[in-house]
Every structure is written in structure tokens, then in C-alpha cells.
Amino acid sequence: MEFNLSEEQVDIQKAAREFAQGEFDPDEASDYDRNGQFPLKILKKACHLGFIGMHFPNRYGGQDLGLLENILVVEEFCRQHSGIGVALGLSDFGSEMILRFGSEDQKKRYLPPIAKGERVSSLAYMEEDQTDGFSFFSTVAIRNGDGYLINGKKIFVVNGTLPGPMIVLCQLNKARSEDQVALIVEKNGDGPVLSMMGGQIGMRMVPMVSLTYNDIKVPQGNLIGNEGEGRSQFVTFLNEMRIEAAAMGVGIAQGAFDLALTYARQRVQFGQKIASFEAIRNKLADMVTRIEMARSLTYKAAWDLDRNGGNILLNYMAKMVSAETAFEVADDAVHIFGGYGYIVENQIEHFYRDARMVNVFGESGQTQRLLIADRIIGKI
Numbered sequence: 001m002e003f004n005l006s007e008e009q010v011d012i013q014k015a016a017r018e019f020a021q022g023e024f025d026p027d028e029a030s031d032y033d034r035n036g037q038f039p040l041k042i043l044k045k046a047c048h049l050g051f052i053g054m055h056f057p058n059r060y061g062g063q064d065l066g067l068l069e070n071i072l073v074v075e076e077f078c079r080q081h082s083g084i085g086v087a088l089g090l091s092d093f094g095s096e097m098i099l100r101f102g103s104e105d106q107k108k109r110y111l112p113p114i115a116k117g118e119r120v121s122s123l124a125y126m127e128e129d130q131t132d133g134f135s136f137f138s139t140v141a142i143r144n145g146d147g148y149l150i151n152g153k154k155i156f157v158v159n160g161t162l163p164g165p166m167i168v169l170c171q172l173n174k175a176r177s178e179d180q181v182a183l184i185v186e187k188n189g190d191g192p193v194l195s196m197m198g199g200q201i202g203m204r205m206v207p208m209v210s211l212t213y214n215d216i217k218v219p220q221g222n223l224i225g226n227e228g229e230g231r232s233q234f235v236t237f238l239n240e241m242r243i244e245a246a247a248m249g250v251g252i253a254q255g256a257f258d259l260a261l262t263y264a265r266q267r268v269q270f271g272q273k274i275a276s277f278e279a280i281r282n283k284l285a286d287m288v289t290r291i292e293m294a295r296s297l298t299y300k301a302a303w304d305l306d307r308n309g310g311n312i313l314l315n316y317m318a319k320m321v322s323a324e325t326a327f328e329v330a331d332d333a334v335h336i337f338g339g340y341g342y343i344v345e346n347q348i349e350h351f352y353r354d355a356r357m358v359n360v361f362g363e364s365g366q367t368q369r370l371l372i373a374d375r376i377i378g379k380i
């Protein structure tokens with residue numbers, strides 16, 4: 001077994017850390033967060049240095065690297081600032097559907113602008129009446145001439161207001177038919193009707209919308225893969241996405257821990273540094289241990305996906321453990337800051353708010369637990 005990152009991976013990690021430390025200004029970040037503004041300027045700089053879409057091949061603007069390299073960057077970005085890190089990490093959300101299953105023409109058309117930060121992708125799967133693990137959608141694509149007409153409604157779509165391709169998962173021809181399709185909808189002309197979801201407690205730099213599709217026309221050339229493949233493409237995508245979400249959780253936890261450790265070493269109460277109190281020391285020891293557990297699972301899941309195509313059980317575990325770790329560690333970090341943890345200026349509270357997102361993003365932690373149990377217990 002080899003637990004060390006390669007020299008190249010260590011260099012990527014270091015470069016991402018230095019970029020985030022240099023570019024993620026806390027005051028600017030607070031403004032973005034308060035105003036619900038996407039950090040486009042920082043995204044463009046990150047793209048210029050090749051941090052976004054590094055898992056795309058060179059010919060599509062990427063660096064031919066794997067998921068592990070990609071998540072090392074996501075982790076470092078979220079560690080420095082959870083809000084900016086999540087926004088940058090999600091700027092290519094859903095693009096893997098095109099990368100893994102799209103035509104040559106689709107890859108050439110959509111991937112390079114995402115890697116350059118000129119476009120931001122989104123993926124619309126969630127619906128109001130989603131009850132059975134995405135096996136059926138009420139949003140329907142009907143064949144129409146040389147393309148499709150989409151009708152239905154999607155909710156919780158991140159990056160929905162930003163320019164870029166939006167992949168929409170639909171049932172083909174009628175709700176509850178067997179076949180699903182993934183279609184690329186371009187956000188220009190007569191697109192879907194868009195409305196904001198009402199503001200988020202965290203992840204505030206990322207716009208989240210609901211979308212209503214009334215006879216939205218999509219050309220045949222925007223079908224990803226073939227008819228009937230939408231579901232299997234999405235399942236494959238979710239495997240990769242869970243690991244990226246897990247990396248966000250690890251970064252958020254590490255960032256909250258870093259601040260709490262620094263604070264505990266400085267803050268004096270009852271004539272001593274609070275880092276000398278046993279209760280604080282135990283908390284810090286538990287926090288760092290939990291982060292290491294989440295990181296190990298996450299890296300292993302990414303390594304396995306790059307090398308062997310992925311292990312579904314590991315993916316569920318990494319996402320579940322990382323989401324719980326992010327939230328618990330951020331909570332402990334706010335606790336260590338005492339009353340000052342409640343003050344926005346101290347930069348700890350956003351880790352707490354943003355950590356909550358990791359649990360629910362994709363599937364909830366409870367769903368992950370059920371999926372793990374299903375796998376290990378099997379049919380009884």
C-alpha cells in the first residue's frame with residue numbers, strides 16, 4: 001500500500017493552498033457572502049492557473065489529471081474560505097455528465113469555456129415530488145421534429161442564474177416511462193422560467209433557483225449519449241460528485257479547526273491560555289482525529305475511482321463521514337471561540353453555516369446510511 005501523495009499531487013496541493021491564501025480576502029469574501037454574489041473575479045483567476053476542470057483532458061482546456069488531484073484543490077479552497085471554496089468547487093457542477101458521456105462536439109463546445117471561467121455549468125435533477133431515488137422524473141422530454149420539448153419543474157438548481165450549459169434530467173415521452181434522457185439546455189433565448197429558492201443559510205455565493213420548463217425546445221444534438229441512458233449516466237455522475245462533496249466537507253472541517261486551534265492558543269481566560277484546559281484539548285484532539293478519518297476515506301474513494309472506476313460503498317461512506325465531520329467540527333470550533341464565535345467578523349461562523357450543506361447535497365446523510373445498509377445487508 002502507498003499512502004503518500006505523489007510529488008506532483010503535493011505540488012498541486014501547495015499551489016492551491018498558496019493561491020487561496022493569497023486571493024481569498026476575508027473582507028471581500030464577507031461582501032460576496034452578505035450580498036449573495038458569485039465570486040467570478042476569483043474564479044477567473046483560479047481558471048487562469050488551471051485549478052478548475054483539471055480532470056478534463058488537455059484538448060478541452062483541462063490538465064488530464066484525475067479526481068484525486070481535483071479534490072485536493074477543492075479541499076484547499078474550502079479550507080481557506082468555505083463560501084468561496086464551495087462556489088469555485090461547484091463552478092463545473094454537472095460538467096462530468098458531458099465529460100464522461102457527451103459527444104466530441106459537446107465536449108469541445110462546453111468544456112473549454114467552463115475551464116476558463118467564461119461559463120458555469122449546472123445540473124437540474126431535483127423535483128418537488130421526488131420520492132424514489134431519482135428513478136422517475138415528472139419533467140418530461142417529448143420528441144419533436146429534430147429535437148425535444150421539455151415540460152416540468154426542477155428545484156434547488158445551483159448556478160441557475162449564471163451563464164453556462166444546464167443539464168436537465170427528464171423522463172422520455174411520458175412520466176414514469178422507463179427511459180430517461182439528459183439534455184443540455186442553453187440559457188439564452190426563451191429559456192425556462194427562473195425563480196430564486198428564497199436564500200440559503202450557507203453556500204450563499206452560489207445562486208440556487210427553481211426552473212419551470214414550458215415547451216422548451218432542445219435540438220437533438222444536445223442529447224447526452226443516447227435515449228434511455230440518462231439514469232445510468234446520472235448514477236455514475238453521483239459517484240464522482242459524492243467524493244467532491246466529501247472533499248468540501250474535509251476542507252471546511254480543516255479550515256474551522258485551523259481557526260479554532262489558533263484561537264485556543266491565544267485566548268486567555270482565568271489567567272491561562274484556553275488551549276491548556278483539558279476540555280478544550282480533548283475537543284481539539286477529537287476534531288483533528290475526525291478530520292483525518294474523513295480525509296482518509298475521501299482520498300481512498302477518489303484514488304479508487306481514478307484507478308478502478310470507483311467503489312460505491314466507499315463513496316457513500318466518504319460523503320456521510322465527511323458531512324458529519326464538517327458539521328461537528330465546525331460546531332466545536334464555534335464553541336471554542338465562545339461568544340466571539342457568534343460574531344461574523346471572526347470568520348468562523350461561515351464554516352458552520354456552509355458545513356450544513358454537505359450533508360444534504362446530492363442525498364441526505366440518512367439516505368446515505370440507508371444505502372450503505374442496503375448494500376451490506378442485501379435482500380432479507
Ligand SMILES: Cc1cc2nc3c(=O)[nH]c(=O)nc-3n(C[C@H](O)[C@H](O)[C@H](O)COP(=O)(O)OP(=O)(O)OC[C@H]3O[C@@H](n4cnc5c(N)ncnc54)[C@H](O)[C@@H]3O)c2cc1C
Nearest residue numbers: 123124125126155156157158357360361362363364366367
Ligand atoms: C445546498 C444544496 C444544493 C443542491 N444542489 C442541487 C442541484 O444543483 N441540482 C438539483 O437538482 N438539486 C440540488 N439539490 C437538491 C438535493 O439533492 C436535495 O435537497 C436532496 O437530495 C434531499 O432531498 P429533499 O430536500 O427532498 O429531502 P427529503 O428526501 O424530503 O428528506 C427530508 C428528510 O427526511 C429524511 N429521509 C428521506 N428519506 C428517508 C428514508 N427513506 N428514511 C429515513 N429518513 C429519510 C432525510 O434524511 C431528511 O432528513 C441541492 C440541495 C441543497 C440543499
